[in-house]
Amino acid sequence: MxxxxxxxxxxxxxxxxxxxxxxxxxxxxxxxxxxxxxxxxxxxxxxxxxxxxxxxxxxxxxxxxxxxxxxxxxxxxxxxxxxxxxxxxxxxxxPEEVDLLRFQSLADHGHRAVAMGDVATGRNLLEKASTLWRDHPLPELELGAVVRARTTALDEQYWRVRSDLIAARLALGEHAEVVPTLYWLVGERSLDEALWAQLVTALYVSGRTGDALAALATARRTCQEELGVDLGPELRELQAVVLDGGDLAEAPRRHRVSAGGAAFSATRALPAAPRNLVGRHGELSLVESLVGSGSARPNLSVVA
The missing domain is CATH 1.10.10.10 (Winged helix-like DNA-binding domain superfamily/Winged helix DNA-binding domain)
Known part of the structure; x- marks a missing residue:
């Protein structure tokens, strides 16, 4: 049964x-x-x-x-x-008779495998867990508030599995393969900045810089229209890396995974330090000429 x-x-x-x-x-x-x-x-x-x-x-x-x-x-x-x-x-x-118990067991083992650095095993376990999910639990039933709160908590467990599964696949180099799924996921949870960051990362590493910037623009517009706020700091930093043509080899603070056990994250993949300023070449040349002019009178220069 x-x-x-x-x-x-x-x-x-x-x-x-x-x-x-x-x-x-x-x-x-x-x-x-x-x-x-x-x-x-x-x-x-x-x-x-x-x-x-x-x-x-x-x-x-x-x-x-x-x-x-x-x-x-x-x-x-x-x-x-x-x-x-x-x-x-x-x-x-x-346990094997109830899809919820199988889902939780697979998810727990998958998260544990990823945390231990065995990303390939974790990916397979998390994928098996996600396939057990047919829909929001028990949508056809009118249930009390306490019981319905339990099903809402299960929704959050499912989304963590999906997010960690995507992070594991990114760590394994499946950037192009996860793009369609990520477009669907951000459509379902348009205010989840971690999912947007994963989408931008997948697009950018796949060589689709324009699409990555378009996704960032959509995320910003969504946050402004729905919440009246701008992008969070991690997405803004990710945007700076994309605009600068930076390297996303370093990984995030959240959803930390990597194929070799090193920490990886799609939401914080930034260079260790900025290498240059963008769009200020003329101003920088002026500052350098003033600094190197040898004038005894100190110069005060402001770059806006």
Missing amino acids: RFGILGTLQLETTEGLVAIRAMRVRALLAVLLLSAPQVVSMERIVGGIWPVRPPRSAVDNVRTYVFQLRSLFEQIDQRDRLRSYPGGYCLAVE
Whole structure:
């Protein structure tokens, strides 16, 4: 038996998907799966099934839903999956049976591999984790605020996996290959400057400097229109490197990865120090002539 909550709720057997039509029963299964295999209190179950004002008969209703769900499980695989405990219930599942548990295990191992410098292994694990994600968890169900906060937290875990997967692929030299994915990702999260930085980096290293500058312009316009602010310091510094034709070999403070174990980041890939000033050649020549004129009278020069 397989359970899916990374998207619409799914219950699958070797014979195919099993339909659970009663919405409250579906909600009960969802609440239990989000915490499986831990015990979920009756209070949490009631709050999860009824977003506002649970009925006076809520506890009795939950017991009815438990009976219906338990009967369904017994028909499918004849196992005691829905177990009663003092004050709550627990869904007995194996990690490989729940897409959420598989996703979290793959993500944890992937992050750990990247942190240890094994970027290739980390990339593969993070990619496997990302393929388990079908959609925002349980979009078809009306769930209580506490339970919905849990699904929002899962969204953030997913986006961290996607971002770290892109960073790993950049570290492995897959710059051109990740560009289409990054365009889609910044479309989904247009205010995420880390994603914009990864897109700019991928474009620039792929030789698409014009597209990199266009992406920076779009990011700036988005920040100004949506938030009323300019780009953050890391994107501004990245823009300076692109304009100067600098080297992005150094890596970022965030999403630090590299194929050889050295720190790498797409959001802070700057030279150690500026090498020259841009667009001030005439002014610099004037300053140099004044400084080297040997005049006894001190000269005060201002370059605006």
